[in-house]
Amino acid sequence: MKHFISAILITASLLLSACGSSKSVVDPVQSKIKEMVDTKFTAFKTANQLPPSAGVLVYLLTPQGTWTASSNLPEDVGANTHYRIASVTKTFTSAAIMLLDQQGKLRIDDPVKANIPGTSIPYLPDTPEYQIPFKAKITIRQLLSHRAGVFDVTNDKIPVGLGVPYNNRYYLDYVETTKGDTLHQYTFDELVGVAAITRQTYWAPNGGYHYSNTGYSLLAKIIERVSGKSYDRFLADNFFRPMGLKNTSAPWRSIDRSIPAPFLRGYSRQEASEAFIEKTQDNMSPNVAEGNLISTPADAARWMRMILSGKGPLNKAQIARMTTIPPGNESNAYALGFVSTSTMGIGHTGAHPGYLNLVVYNPQDDVTAVVLLNYTDLSDPGKPMLMMGQIVSEAKKIAGY
Template sequence: MTTIVLHFLRASHAPSHGSISRRTSRLWLLLNLAGLLFACADHREPDPDDQNQLRVQAAVDSVRRALEDSLGHTVPSMSVLIQTPSQTYFASSVPAGQSPITPQTYFRFASNTKNFTATAILNMYEDGWLDYKAKITDLMPGSTQPYVPATAEWNFPNKDQITIEQLLQHSAGVYDVDNDSVPGFNGMSYTEAVQTADPTHQFTTEEMVHQLILNQLSYFAPGTGYHYSNTGYSILSYIIARVYSARSGLTKTYGDYLYDYVVGPGAPIPVTIRFPVRADDTVLPSPRVEGLELLPGNIQKRYGDYNMSAQVGEGNGYGNMASLNSYIRSLMKGQNVLTPQTVKLMQTSVSSANPTYALGCTFTPNLGYGHNGARIGNLAVMAYDPLTDVSLVAYLPLWDLTDGFTSFIKCFNGMYDAAYAARKSLGYPGKP
């Protein structure tokens, strides 16, 4: 197996964050005015908005072609949805003869899920259901039960010192059994090894915690460092399910809470986004785009329907670019499920070890606040810039691993280059 772990990336000169591991694990609708323009029989000049659409399309086309030149092969698609204070533009650049994706095309958006998890935690905080400053061994408000069980099966290293906030910031020191190698699995992560052996395995947070206990795994004492941890967010998903179950008196899952309060019909801004938690909930709806991995030896792997139960709370989300933009824009403007004051906490409550990662939220100059993600051949970023009132989502369904990390990082940076180029084409600050 090829394993690449990315804990902190700088896309060109802008800090961003993403984690990738294991090659087996890891678009408001606007008509494509460009196509309509070319179809017109008369020679009228397009109005300014049409010109802007053409500019955005040309910018994304240019970045895709540059990435193709750098990699030495075609890039299946490069897409950006960008919303300004007055208009929304969408561009999907594809090779000649290929059909572009649309703002409603479904894809797996990987670690962007972490921002939804943070939103769920902070919404529970606003409702008085939990204290994000509390230790995970403290009692849930109004309950005689702690946030995580007080049992031997949960006695992982430094458990009594870890706070919910530290898990959100990746400053808890929780070892990542989804990204990093675990003893006894031939240099693979625990989740990679298990899913390779049984693609239908139903993962639980408890079994991941068991690996922490069995091998006494941790990175550092809580609050003393920074290390990206999918397992830390798996624990957060467990806390969300546990708190919701206690409050409702019913057995609830992480996905239930997100659907009921953050993305579903009852949410302030409903969006077509889902977070499957079951191993048999694998189908990616249509229209869809599948992640593509290119491996040495001319090997290609495509990922569409997939068991995401190992990534609950940290990378199991799927949706489309229109929904992601609607979510991140309204959230960061304080117009969604969180109040403006709580959104400010999400954006600014950083640890001393990493001033760019707050509560499930990163800041990237000239893009703004949001998150990114990388998993099973998918690369995506969502962001809102309060300085310009511009939001965007960029998506690239490609991991080129033919030259290991070198070719992968070209893809990752290419996605960011497309986002910056789209902004610049509309007169906003682009790549720093």
């Protein structure tokens, strides 16, 4: 089952304070952080039923250098180990939209039904799959901030009584369990089409905040139509290569289930009564643009620091727009693809079966932190976030920040 309550993780972790880590074995900072991480994780593991191979890693990128510490993970797991960053992917999608806006190729306050500037081509196709409720009123900015009311096809059940075969089911479960199509190649058209066909919505645009992966599927479609490139190619050309993200990739084919070596194995369970199973390999095609990216702690930290400090392709004005919380989102601190707090900094959390992570940059001290767990318990997804936040906060203090 693919669905995961990402919004819980965003709110729970990013409202905590953050940042700190360790260097080499002879470094006293390294030793103290390692000891702290071991103490925190051992206590958490003792109090909770975790898989034997579950562990945690924290990585710090600071003006003084980098530190990495882990607990209960293999010796070779470190800053350059690949894992699924899940919804941290949304920061790339948001930055892509903001870059196209900066280049004058789109306007984030345009309705999605409008034409791409200088063309007679609409941002979204005028086909049945894209006739979602309130399409004429939804703006690109509202999609970025989860204020468009777009039904979340991958996280929410389809209600009963709609005359579709996936009534009262999660759509992905219907495809992969009922139909048995585990290698199904999902597309934006298909996923958005479920919301269009069933006429599902949460409310009219700007009626409230509701986390929506499908909203980010729409943003990816806009990126492709405006740029003339596939989503993965756009990221590679504008972010991965020019920013030196050599270990970051955007798998989109259903058959691309593996993670490049070296990688961290992930474990997950759906219900508290179930055993944990390995979930390292997976079909990421339903998660393109909202959760499909693979990266490493070092690359994830480099990305967050560069894109938010002005060392990437976005200028300071665009960064300010991207990290400003819109009216109505104050309680969850969600801006445009980034969670923005005055105390801890700016970033995002991510959860995909087998992997939990937090990536955050604090512009006040120029410190970036990554915290990674290699297990998920979907029966209580938010439980580890307090521990992860505490690890980051205490590691930062040990490192002198």
